[in-house]
Amino acid sequence: MILYVNGDSHSCGDDLTDPEGAWPNVLAKKLNYDLINHAQTGGSNPSVLRTTENFLDQNHSSDQLFVIIGWTGWEREEWEHQGCYYNVNASGRNIVPKDLADRYKKWVIDQNDESRSKKSKILHQAIFKLHQNLTNKKIPHLFFNALMPFQHEALHNVDCQFDWGDNYLKPYNNDYAYYWFLKNQGYASNKLYHHNESAQHCWAEFLYSYIQQHQII
Secondary structure: OEEEEEOOHHHOOOOOOOHHHOHHHHHHHHHOOEEEEOOOOOOOHHHHHHHHHHHHHHOOOHHHEEEEEEEOOOOOEEEEEOOEEEEEOOOOOOOOOHHHHHHHHHHHHHOOHHHHHHHHHHHHHHHHHHHHHHHHOOOOEEEEEOOOOOOOHHHOOHHHOOOOOOOEOOOOOHHHOHHHHHHHOOOOOOOOOOOOHHHHHHHHHHHHHHHHHOOOO
């Protein structure tokens, strides 16, 4: 069996002394699964969607898959330029080609609650479509928020919320986002909001318990 993981820096073990201490590695060992981890530092949700869908299209053993995705900040975008993909966020520190530099500077300035809300709404639908695709293919999967819940009206309006079954870990509750869950458990992060091996093990144990309790696989 294969554990396929995608997401951002929280799912690829940034700033760990031993990368093997990252939660995907810990969880894969507990499950006795092989691990394929496509999470990347600074990854955006559009990038996660694209690379996950590409992986699913190219994979011919979907009955051997378990997919876990940690969704990142809603302001992040992926830009395609001359055949290459660039993830951008509002930090203002992303490295982009010179001919994208002015666009990126303006984009950072334009990020606000309204723009994040619009992207959150669009991604809410796109992520649900992926959930439906995985469900139709009978691929077990589990989603969680790495940093924050959705940031549009679905957060507070139940009429706008989707029924994810047990496949999305409390998507409208900030306390179950990776970062805030660990913070509430007493784990401190560094200045880049990354956690150490102990916190990563805690998250792996939490996911493992959730998977067992809800019979995700």
